[in-house]
Amino acid sequence: MQVVAKAYWLPKKGHEEAEYEDAFAPGDTLLDGDLFRCAIADGATEASFSKQWARALVNAWQLGSLTKERFVTQICELQDNWRRGITEVRKHQKLSWYAQQKADLGAFAALVGFVLHHDPVPAAPPADAEQGDDWAEQGPPAAQTAADPEAADAAAGDQAPAEPAPDAQQLGVPWWEALAVGDCNLFQVRGGRLLTAFPLTASEQFHGGPFLVSTRGTAGADLSRHVRVVHGDWQPHDTFYLMTDALAAWFLRAFEAAEQPWDVVEQALGTEDPQESFAALVRGLREQKLLHNDDVTLLAIRVDLSLAAVATATPPLAWEEPAAEDAGDAAPAEHTDTQVGDQES
């Protein structure tokens, strides 16, 4: 598969770039391979060292040392590293009384990690899956959820290690998986339709007080209750967006108003200077009070067949939307009536 990923970001209005507390990994990427891992995180404004914690999370996810299968255990390891790091800081820097007490309270971040697989799903779960952490398995892709609410309920309550989506397993199609804690969101757009919103599926769910991944090691049980996972299939020309909460809330609000916010995003990203166009979009939305003044991060991911396959079977990989007839051919009929709101666990 070929993956093109680009990151766009902006600090809060009135803040310096150095004060931006979101994180993303990797940065701009053009990859031709079988596996792509990426993540974004939103460090909590009210904590200190949140930027560093957010970076630690996304880097670990990208490197594969933070995974869906052993998430809680691996977070505990990251927390141990964090404590050692803070101890070192204290040894070498004279922290003020308030900086010490603030550091003791810990850092916090929301996270969404995303993995694209080219190979069809293996028949058996990964070798370490049986030792995996418990979490609430999100239902299968929204199309199945909409078609079979009872099956969706059963899947949402599944505490077993992650298994690939039934359709992906049966059809042997390329697939993706994601994990989230908090209010960073993933969106999947196919053929001009929003196919997936995860973990939050309605704008009213962005209430500003989500459970976050903490540097404090005592919250493992709480953490496992708040981890959400999901998986689905992808097709050539699918676009995925990872967004921190302010942008994600706008995106869903616009979608709920029967607009197509992905077109607005793509219009900004399709210019000669997409970073500036994205920044202008964000500034404009803030001016119109359509976007909370928060750090904003967008990781836009476009996936296609490998270069060899593209050369023989499809038009060259490009950022532009596929032609209308391609979109129609690519979208399976069962996705037509997808209701994003049905996917919440």
Added chain:
Amino acid sequence: MPYAAEISRANPSCFLFLIDQSASMEDPFGTEGNTKAKAEGVADAINRLLQDLVIKCAKSEGIRDYYHIGIIGYGGDVGPAFCGALTGQEIVPVSKIAEGPARVEERTKKVDDGAGGFVEQDVKFPIWVDSVANGGTPMCEAMQQAGQILEKWTAEHPKAFPPVVIHITDGESTDGDPQDAMEHLKELKTKDGNVLLFNVHLSDNPNAESMSFPDSPNQLPDQYAQLLFDTSSVLTPFMRKVATEMGFQVSDRTRGFVLNADLPLVVQALEIGTRPSNLR
């Protein structure tokens, strides 16, 4: 929509504490077995709150001035109650609070030992306000002084989240009826809404019935309680949310008022009045 302004370094908000420091504050709280003077308990609560506010505004690179803070004491004198380096200052940004405690005391607190019990741990306890109790209760003068301070502050910060005034007293005014001065204080406003006034009345009677955040004057015992109820602001939606989280029953008419409060209730009232919302 009022009370929705962002609180940021460019658009800070303000807390002003009015503390009764009259002679009767030397008496202990009414709660059974409690020997701590009300003045001492209130000073501890304010010092703890200032510490919490500093920590909330602390980032790895330093303090962000989300708040300006003032403390007016009234008793033998009426005026700024900061001690140490901030003596005489009416309103200071929170970074000045962070850098300027009069002293840092070593105290102990009980913490979870991880095995079902508690252990005592040494903690640093910065002091900005000392316990003071003398003289009468010149509430009118205190309210007028608060009005002058906030007239200036609201003029200088027209877009700010409105100042929150938290008034803590155990007695009745000795320099006249403070109602007009309290109403004037509440009439001050920014574009985001009027100044919010909390009245926290302290108990010195172990048999007195406490009343927390009422939404009607029906159960009030006397005219004095009526005055404090009437002059207390209706809680903002965010404050109602915080109060609900703490287990209080609230409605959209609930007032920032507690009657015959013990020290834990004072701390809860301070938390409801000062919990940061919409920090940026």
